[in-house]
Amino acid sequence: MSFHALPDVIFHPVHGDQHLVEGDLRAYMKVQSQLRASVTWRYRRQVQANVLFFDSVDWDSTIFNLHGGNLPGSLATSMSMCSSRAYRVKALHGMLPTAMRLCVTCPDLYHDDLCPHCLQVSESSEHLWQCSCSTGVVKEVIEEGTALFWKVVALPRKKSILSGTVIFPGPHSVYDAFQGLVPLEWTSILCGCGLSARKAQGVVRKVGRFFVSAAHDRVWRPRCEAQILHEQSLMITQKSKTSR
Numbered sequence: 001m002s003f004h005a006l007p008d009v010i011f012h013p014v015h016g017d018q019h020l021v022e023g024d025l026r027a028y029m030k031v032q033s034q035l036r037a038s039v040t041w042r043y044r045r046q047v048q049a050n051v052l053f054f055d056s057v058d059w060d061s062t063i064f065n066l067h068g069g070n071l072p073g074s075l076a077t078s079m080s081m082c083s084s085r086a087y088r089v090k091a092l093h094g095m096l097p098t099a100m101r102l103c104v105t106c107p108d109l110y111h112d113d114l115c116p117h118c119l120q121v122s123e124s125s126e127h128l129w130q131c132s133c134s135t136g137v138v139k140e141v142i143e144e145g146t147a148l149f150w151k152v153v154a155l156p157r158k159k160s161i162l163s164g165t166v167i168f169p170g171p172h173s174v175y176d177a178f179q180g181l182v183p184l185e186w187t188s189i190l191c192g193c194g195l196s197a198r199k200a201q202g203v204v205r206k207v208g209r210f211f212v213s214a215a216h217d218r219v220w221r222p223r224c225e226a227q228i229l230h231e232q233s234l235m236i237t238q239k240s241k242t243s244r
């Protein structure tokens with residue numbers, strides 16, 4: 001049978017499960033492109049190696065925040081956008097230049113892999129966020145992030161009860177949020193409090209951005225300042241690092 005034999009049938013684009021696509025087709029294509037970006041990213045080997053509890057990650061929000069809301073395919077770009085995105089990609093992949101990585105990649109320049117901040121242990125990508133020098137800051141960031149999370153829940157009477165409730169019940173920790181992962185449990189918590197899926201999505205993305213930016217400004221940047229002093233003591237210059 002050919003389609004010409006069915007003149008009264010109107011063909012609609014459908015999802016894989018045969019449900020009709022609702023709403024504007026252009027908006028649908030945009031969502032589809034975002035989904036493709038997130039699916040592609042989540043299956044990258046480096047992401048898989050570095051991210052535990054894969055199925056508990058809100059990948060759409062994670063990728064959205066990774067790109068600063070400016071997804072691939074957009075014509076907008078700038079130096080600062082590229083630089084911020086480079087940091088976020090490295091943080092997510094566990095590829096920030098920690099002392100351990102520097103020692104492996106430039107053994108002629110760096111003679112040990114000690115954390116430049118505490119000078120106690122090797123600086124791995126895990127230690128980077130868990131260094132004893134950052135304990136106080138991390139505690140503050142968790143408190144601020146938790147307050148931001150509950151601030152938007154439109155349940156005034158419950159707010160006082162909820163405001164102390166942890167937002168990392170597991171399996172993800174604040175260190176995962178520092179790396180840019182948006183835990184799926186955040187959406188479950190908010191939807192459980194009566195927020196619509198759309199509103200919950202807005203909240204989790206905002207809170208996710210807060211943790212990434214706080215980790216950059218209050219953990220990574222002070223650590224880099226300590227690293228600069230360490231490099232100066234070893235007479236390592238920008239030129240010696242880039243002329244390799």
Ligand SMILES: [Zn+2]
Pocket residue numbers: 115116117118119120121127131132133
């Ligand atoms: Zn340390």
